[in-house]
Amino acid sequence: xxxxxxxxxxxxxxxxxxxxxxxxxxxxxxxxxxxxxxxxxxxxxxxxxxxxxxxxxxxxxxxxxxxxxxxxxxxxxxxxxxxxxxxxxxxxxxxxxxxxxxxxxxxxxxxxxxxxxxxxxxxxxxxxxxxxxxxxxxxxxxxxxxxxxxxxxxxxxxxxxxxxxxxxx
Numbered sequence: 001x002x003x004x005x006x007x008x009x010x011x012x013x014x015x016x017x018x019x020x021x022x023x024x025x026x027x028x029x030x031x032x033x034x035x036x037x038x039x040x041x042x043x044x045x046x047x048x049x050x051x052x053x054x055x056x057x058x059x060x061x062x063x064x065x066x067x068x069x070x071x072x073x074x075x076x077x078x079x080x081x082x083x084x085x086x087x088x089x090x091x092x093x094x095x096x097x098x099x100x101x102x103x104x105x106x107x108x109x110x111x112x113x114x115x116x117x118x119x120x121x122x123x124x125x126x127x128x129x130x131x132x133x134x135x136x137x138x139x140x141x142x143x144x145x146x147x148x149x150x151x152x153x154x155x156x157x158x159x160x161x162x163x164x165x166x167x168x169x
Contacts, residue, residue: 003071003097003104005111008053008060013046019062019070023092029129030092032154059115060090063097063104071097074108076116079125085165086116088126091135105138113168122169127161129153139164 008016017038024035053060053075063072075090088109097104116124126144128135136146149163 002102003063003065003107005107006062006064008050008062008073010047010050010054013043013050015062015070016050017041017046019073019092022094023073026095027092027132029131029153029155029159030135031090034155057119059112061108061111063093063108065097072104072108074105074112076112076124082123082125084120084122086119086121086124088112088124091126106142109142113166117168122167124166124168126164127151128164130160130162136162136164139166142166 020038021035024031024033024038028035050060052058057078059076061074062070065071072093073090074088076086076088079085079087091105091108093102093104093108100106113124124144125147126139128139130150144164144166147163147165150160151163153159153161
């Protein structure tokens with residue numbers, strides 16, 4: 001394994017900004033904000049994002065390569081509508097680190113699921129853009145299933161975000 005998993009720290013705002021902008025350029029349909037919007041956010045916004053992901057009921061993880069660069073992110077937060085369920089959000093792996101051979105996405109998901117189970121969560125939920133079959137295939141391989149639920153994609157209401165779930169208990 002050529003990476004390690006770390007929590008996003010409260011003072012990591014510059015690193016978070018850098019990786020978020022890379023995410024939005026690489027896979028814009030996977031996120032609910034545009035690169036243009038994110039690139040205009042100031043230090044206060046980025047610090048607030050780091051503080052938010054460090055609240056006691058949230059988890060923000062990164063994969064760090066041998067050079068110290070953040071090459072992937074994965075976050076989990078409580079689901080607003082379903083008590084006992086957690087949402088998986090902010091998932092991204094740099095193209096050079098994608099694929100089973102690298103194991104980055106699997107390592108991050110293993111860490112998130114372990115955290116969720118310790119918290120006693122009963123279910124992990126996520127939304128995947130209908131035009132992102134690579135992501136859907138990863139989640140299916142890891143035991144998630146489509147629930148049949150979907151919502152309009154916030155940046156293009158003609159597209160759909162498909163709900164997937166994984167029972168944890």
